[in-house]
Amino acid sequence: MTRQVFGVEVADELRGIVREPAALFFSVVMPVAFFALFVSLFGKFSAGGLSAGTQMIATFGAFGVISVVLMNPGLGVAADRERGWLRAKQVSSVPIGVTLAAKVVAALPYAAGVLVAMTATAALTGALNAPALALLRLGVVLVIGSLPFALVSLAIGFQVKAGAGAAILNAIMIPTSVVSGLWMPLDIMPPFFRDIAAFLPNHHLSELARAQLNGGPVLTHVLVLLAFAGVAAVAAGVSYRHARS
Amino acid sequence: METVLEVRGARHDYGATKALDGVDLDVGAGECVALLGPNGAGKTTLVNQIVGLLPHHGESVRVGGGDPRIAATRRQLGVVQQSLGFPTTLKVSELVTGAAVRAGKPRSAAGPVMAELDLTDLAGRRAVKLSGGQKQRLQLAMALVGDPRLLVLDEPTAGLDVPARKRFWQILAERRERGVGVLLTTHLIEESSAVADRVVVLDRGRVVAQGTPDELVARLPDRTVIARTGLALEQLQALPGVVSLRTDGDHVHLGTRTPEALLRVLLVQDPGLTGLRVEGAGLEEAVAGLIERGAA
Numbered sequence: 001m002t003r004q005v006f007g008v009e010v011a012d013e014l015r016g017i018v019r020e021p022a023a024l025f026f027s028v029v030m031p032v033a034f035f036a037l038f039v040s041l042f043g044k045f046s047a048g049g050l051s052a053g054t055q056m057i058a059t060f061g062a063f064g065v066i067s068v069v070l071m072n073p074g075l076g077v078a079a080d081r082e083r084g085w086l087r088a089k090q091v092s093s094v095p096i097g098v099t100l101a102a103k104v105v106a107a108l109p110y111a112a113g114v115l116v117a118m119t120a121t122a123a124l125t126g127a128l129n130a131p132a133l134a135l136l137r138l139g140v141v142l143v144i145g146s147l148p149f150a151l152v153s154l155a156i157g158f159q160v161k162a163g164a165g166a167a168i169l170n171a172i173m174i175p176t177s178v179v180s181g182l183w184m185p186l187d188i189m190p191p192f193f194r195d196i197a198a199f200l201p202n203h204h205l206s207e208l209a210r211a212q213l214n215g216g217p218v219l220t221h222v223l224v225l226l227a228f229a230g231v232a233a234v235a236a237g238v239s240y241r242h243a244r245s
Numbered sequence: 246m247e248t249v250l251e252v253r254g255a256r257h258d259y260g261a262t263k264a265l266d267g268v269d270l271d272v273g274a275g276e277c278v279a280l281l282g283p284n285g286a287g288k289t290t291l292v293n294q295i296v297g298l299l300p301h302h303g304e305s306v307r308v309g310g311g312d313p314r315i316a317a318t319r320r321q322l323g324v325v326q327q328s329l330g331f332p333t334t335l336k337v338s339e340l341v342t343g344a345a346v347r348a349g350k351p352r353s354a355a356g357p358v359m360a361e362l363d364l365t366d367l368a369g370r371r372a373v374k375l376s377g378g379q380k381q382r383l384q385l386a387m388a389l390v391g392d393p394r395l396l397v398l399d400e401p402t403a404g405l406d407v408p409a410r411k412r413f414w415q416i417l418a419e420r421r422e423r424g425v426g427v428l429l430t431t432h433l434i435e436e437s438s439a440v441a442d443r444v445v446v447l448d449r450g451r452v453v454a455q456g457t458p459d460e461l462v463a464r465l466p467d468r469t470v471i472a473r474t475g476l477a478l479e480q481l482q483a484l485p486g487v488v489s490l491r492t493d494g495d496h497v498h499l500g501t502r503t504p505e506a507l508l509r510v511l512l513v514q515d516p517g518l519t520g521l522r523v524e525g526a527g528l529e530e531a532v533a534g535l536i537e538r539g540a541a
């Protein structure tokens with residue numbers, strides 16, 4: 001029963017994304033385009049046995065999934081709220097959490113799609129040198145690790161209109177991602193970037209993904225992401241309770 | 246009669262505005278109650294508490310004995326909301342099917358309800374592209390497809406043409422025979438007389454009158470005599486046939502069902518009377534009168 005309801009909710013969301021792809025287009029295409037540019041320039045350099053192109057799947061990949069998951073559910077909620085459609089969901093007998101979870105889940109195939117597109121691009125440019133299993137682990141880590149960002153997205157979606165939401169979310173996402181080393185390696189950035197990055201979940205997500213390739217330590221990154229998830233969940237809950245109608 | 250909706254002392258404040266100020270209301274199984282009142286009376290606020298959109302205090306609102314803030318309780322509700330917008334991406338059939346599944350019904354429940362509401366030909370259209378009346382019918386289909394015990398309809402006939410309105414009343418009648426309770430809001434006293442067993446008049450967050458449509462119509466003034474007069478309010482109140490009294494700047498508005506008799510006496514008592522007008526009494530006027538008389 002609940003499964004059928006969830007199925008309908010996800011189907012509605014997917015129809016929304018497929019029939020009006022413009023919103024998601026930029027959050028999918030932009031990271032992949034950047035990736036293609038950087039990987040064709042620097043992809044073949046190697047660092048610690050791994051090609052830069054392979055490592056970029058962790059860093060740009062983190063940017064890609066964050067970009068999809070940060071934009072989509074929140075802007076969807078904001079649009080539903082503006083239209084008054086969220087009220088129809090709220091008076092139905094489906095708990096609102098199910099509706100919101102469906103919005104998040106519907107975005108995940110696109111997050112996975114970004115990763116597949118990046119991996120294919122790296123392979124095509126001859127910059128890919130990691131075992132398939134490690135790449136698969138990396139993909140799973142990134143997709144699951146992107147979920148707390150969806151909560152941030154929802155928290156903002158309950159408060160602002162879709163147009164303002166897009167601006168705010170970009171203003172959060174791009175600087176935090178650059179400082180986290182998702183575009184360019186932190187090694188070539190000013191040292192204080194690293195100090196800030198230590199506090200940013202974007203950085204820990206990409207490091208956790210990179211650990212799947214080079215076997216680095218994971219515990220700190222997992223703990224930071226869990227803490228971030230907790231804070232984001234509370235923020236989303238409070239934001240919902242004080243949602244603008 | 247089994248009670249499907251019970252409201253006791255409902256209150257709601259929007260900042261300094263008392264939108265609801267202690268409202269009591271019951272709807273029984275198979276009963277249709279019309280909630281009547283001027284703009285801003287608190288109808289939508291009350292409806293929003295009943296459907297779980299707004300918090301209520303303690304146990305002041307019970308739907309089928311349960312709290313509408315709890316999702317499972319809302320399984321018993323079918324709702325038509327004022328100013329609902331549909332998503333731009335979904336089609337009529339998808340919305341009705343979705344409503345069926347969300348209410349725990351099979352997908353196949355959608356077909357008959359769409360046929361009943363004349364939506365079959367529109368099944369493949371995007372909901373946002375429908376006309377106002379078609380959208381109302383779609384909302385009603387989404388409300389009915391879950392087989393609710395209580396229908397809560399906020400101005401459901403707004404935007405419906407006369408045949409659609411008749412059809413709508415027919416559909417309500419069929420559901421009521423099967424024991425579905427109905428609460429609907431409206432501005433139109435004629436509409437409530439046509440469909441409701443009972444009318445509850447709300448004004449400024451309070452129930453100011455209730456009864457069968459006939460009882461109510463008999464008490465409401467249907468003409469307003471407006472004039473500038475030197476008479477005191479008590480004198481005006483005592484004039485024959487005055488059932489309501491309201492001041493508006495230096496004019497008084499006297500509601501009555503017998504304007505001729507009233508005017509005869511009024512012109513004798515105040516020969517200096519100016520600015521005389523007689524108008525049909527709108528609901529606003531009628532309700533304002535009921536308050537001044539403290540009728541409830």
Ligand SMILES: Nc1ncnc2c1ncn2[C@@H]1O[C@H](COP(=O)(O)OP(=O)(O)OP(=O)(O)O)[C@@H](O)[C@H]1O
Pocket residue numbers: 259262263264282283284285286287288289290291327
């Ligand atoms: N979101 C809100 N914020 C502040 N005040 C509100 C809000 N919604 C309604 N009100 C006020 O509460 C009072 C009751 O409004 P409500 O919408 O319940 O009236 P209504 O009877 O449904 O009117 P209408 O016939 O115009 O639909 C009005 O004074 C209105 O201005």
Ligand SMILES: [Mg+2]
Pocket residue numbers: 288289290327399
């Ligand atoms: Mg209203």
